[in-house]
Amino acid sequence: xxxxxxxxxxxxxxxxxxxxxxxxxxxxxxxxxxxxxxxxxxxxxxxxxxxxxxxxxxxxxxxxxxxxxxxxxxxxxxxxxxxxxxxxxxxxxxxxxxxxxxxxxxxxxxxxxxxxxxxxxxxxxxxxxxxxxxxxxxxxxxxxxxxxxxxxxxxxxxxxxxxxxxxxxxxxxxxxxxxxxxxxxxxxxxxxxxxxxxxxxxxxxxxxxxxxxxxxxxxxxxxxxxxxxxxxxxxxxxxxxxxxxxxxxxxxxxxxxxxxxxxxxxxxxxxxxxxxxxxxxxxxxxxxxxxxxxxxxxxxxxxxxxxxxxxxxxxxxxxxxxxxxxxxxxxxxxxxxxxxxxxxxxxxxxxxxxxxxxxxxxxxxxxxxxxxxxxxxxxxxxxxxxxxxxxxxxxxxxxxxxxxxxxxxxxxxxxxxxxxxxxxxxxxxxxxxxxxxxxxxxxxxxxxxxxxxxxxxxxxxxxxxxxxxxxxxxxxxxxxxxxxxxxxxxxxxxxxxxxxxxxxxxxxxxxxxxxxxxxxxxxxxxxxxxxxxxxxxxxxxxxx
Numbered sequence: 308x309x310x311x312x313x314x315x316x317x318x319x320x321x322x323x324x325x326x327x328x329x330x331x332x333x334x335x336x337x338x339x340x341x342x343x344x345x346x347x348x349x350x351x352x353x354x355x356x357x358x359x360x361x362x363x364x365x366x367x368x369x370x371x372x373x374x375x376x377x378x379x380x381x382x383x384x385x386x387x388x389x390x391x392x393x394x395x396x397x398x399x400x401x402x403x404x405x406x407x408x409x410x411x412x413x414x415x416x417x418x419x420x421x422x423x424x425x426x427x428x429x430x431x432x433x434x435x436x437x438x439x440x441x442x443x444x445x446x447x448x449x450x451x452x453x454x455x456x457x458x459x460x461x462x463x464x465x466x467x468x469x470x471x472x473x474x475x476x477x478x479x480x481x482x483x484x485x486x487x488x489x490x491x492x493x494x495x496x497x498x499x500x501x502x503x504x505x506x507x508x509x510x511x512x513x514x515x516x517x518x519x520x521x522x523x524x525x526x527x528x529x530x531x532x533x534x535x536x537x538x539x540x541x542x543x544x545x546x547x548x549x550x551x552x553x554x555x556x557x558x559x560x561x562x563x564x565x566x567x568x569x570x571x572x573x574x575x576x577x578x579x580x581x582x583x584x585x586x587x588x589x590x591x592x593x594x595x596x597x598x599x600x601x602x603x604x605x606x607x608x609x610x611x612x613x614x615x616x617x618x619x620x621x622x623x624x625x626x627x628x629x630x631x632x633x634x635x636x637x638x639x640x641x642x643x644x645x646x647x648x649x650x651x652x653x654x655x656x657x658x659x660x661x662x663x664x665x666x667x668x669x670x671x672x673x674x675x676x677x678x679x680x681x682x683x684x685x686x687x688x689x690x691x692x693x694x695x696x697x698x699x700x701x702x703x704x705x706x707x708x709x710x711x712x713x714x715x716x717x718x719x720x721x722x723x724x725x726x727x728x729x730x731x732x733x734x735x736x737x738x739x740x741x742x743x744x745x746x747x748x749x750x751x752x753x754x755x756x757x758x759x760x761x762x763x764x765x766x767x768x769x770x771x772x773x774x775x776x777x778x779x780x781x782x783x784x785x786x787x788x789x790x791x792x793x794x795x796x797x798x799x800x801x802x803x804x805x806x807x808x809x810x811x812x813x814x815x816x817x818x819x820x821x822x823x824x825x826x827x828x829x830x831x832x833x834x835x836x837x838x839x840x841x842x843x844x845x846x847x848x849x850x851x
Contacts, residue, residue, distance in 0.1 A: 365391030
């Protein structure tokens with residue numbers, strides 16, 4: 308047993324990802340294939356998923372042999388059952404054997420055809436296929452979204468076992484890893500369990516041979532009725548609950564013991580015979596503590612053989628381990644870990660390229676990957692000016708990259724790089740770049756927080772800290788909002804001109820007011836003279 312314990316662990320790969328919620332009603336195995344009937348209502352897509360969860364696919368009926376198996380599975384069932392035949396694209400082709408349909412294995416070849424006479428060749432016909440006893444097991448087109456009573460699954464495998472030889476008065480019952488069994492299976496896939504009655508001897512199928520229990524504890528608890536453990540000699544063995552002992556004939560079942568020498572030891576897990584006495588050991592996945600009775604969890608993943616398949620990783624669990632796929636990989640039919648195409652879920656804003664176990668994002672022309680979010684893209688120019696990104700439905704709604712301002716030229720808008728260094732964002736030295744700027748410090752200072760300069764502890768010019776330090780620009784708050792439309796020198800000129808204009812306006816107003824005052828005085832003097840002259844004339848008139 309010890310020689311095959313390591314390779315036997317490879318059977319665990321077959322179990323990775325197997326769903327336990329759906330169990331076949333019946334099944335049949337022949338050659339390197341098994342077929343199962345599952346009575347679980349659902350549409351075509353749900354049937355496909357549940358078959359994959361069982362490590363298989365919907366049944367393909369490509370030969371008269373597989374058709375005979377279909378008849379065996381459905382002979383006592385009523386209702387419609389999905390098979391793996393579907394029209395994925397286009398219209399039916401009435402002249403072709405499969406009528407344009409395709410098996411779920413992506414295979415369009417078939418040596419057997421059994422279409423119902425009512426086949427609909429129109430482009431609006433139903434695209435999935437079911438079979439039933441009521442329709443004489445013919446292939447009937449059905450709407451893929453409708454619910455059938457169940458489906459037929461197909462499984463492929465290698466290195467099968469033939470049935471055990473049965474002596475007179477004996478019988479053998481088989482149970483496959485797919486969840487179905489019986490007494491008349493002609494071919495058994497690896498991992499199948501055989502139970503011989505009435506002795507209750509158990510066997511597991513491995514590499515075309517039957518190994519008697521107890522076998523490796525990772526596979527079906529080693530075939531033990533209660534629990535399996537590995538003794539200090541690394542030999543799997545079965546043990547029973549207190550008050551019972553292992554049947555010495557089959558080494559797996561438990562029976563009531565007359566005397567139990569293990570009761571006084573108080574073993575947390577297992578008590579086993581060690582010569583003329585007994586000692587404690589632990590379940591698989593645990594190790595014996597210093598007190599000789601308690602058991603502590605053991606990291607099974609230290610054994611490199613635990614998960615031998617490509618792209619598997621071992622995850623330690625309480626009392627055991629689990630083989631799971633690496634990040635970026637998913638479980639496929641046959642228990643293998645295959646690369647998962649993450650791009651199907653559109654994780655990138657622009658373009659996605661699938662890689663082994665991962666993916667990479669890229670951007671359209673005029674954009675670059677956003678360092679803060681690798682799955683996002685942001686506008687990028689990389690030179691002094693570029694055409695703006697404008698809304699096709701609104702030519703005046705345009706956007707520029709960070710560090711650029713928009714400029715209208717006729718019917719077009721351009722993005723112009725502006726010099727952030729004019730606005731004194733840096734404490735000491737500033738170098739303008741396309742779309743940003745870089746701050747640096749004088750010798751003897753160190754750049755802190757991308758903008759500030761602090762005095763270095765060592766001010767020697769030869770010190771590494773005295774070399775001007777720079778950092779790629781992280782935009783200052785609101786870098787695309789330019790504070791002013793003119794440079795600082797132009798702003799001073801505007802202020803001076805404005806002040807002179809105000810002075811001139813004041814002088815002009817003063818001059819106008821003075822002229823009005825003089826005019827009023829002259830007008831008043833003239834009126835006074837006229838009045839005096841008129842008064843003189845009146846006096847002369849009175850005298851004469």
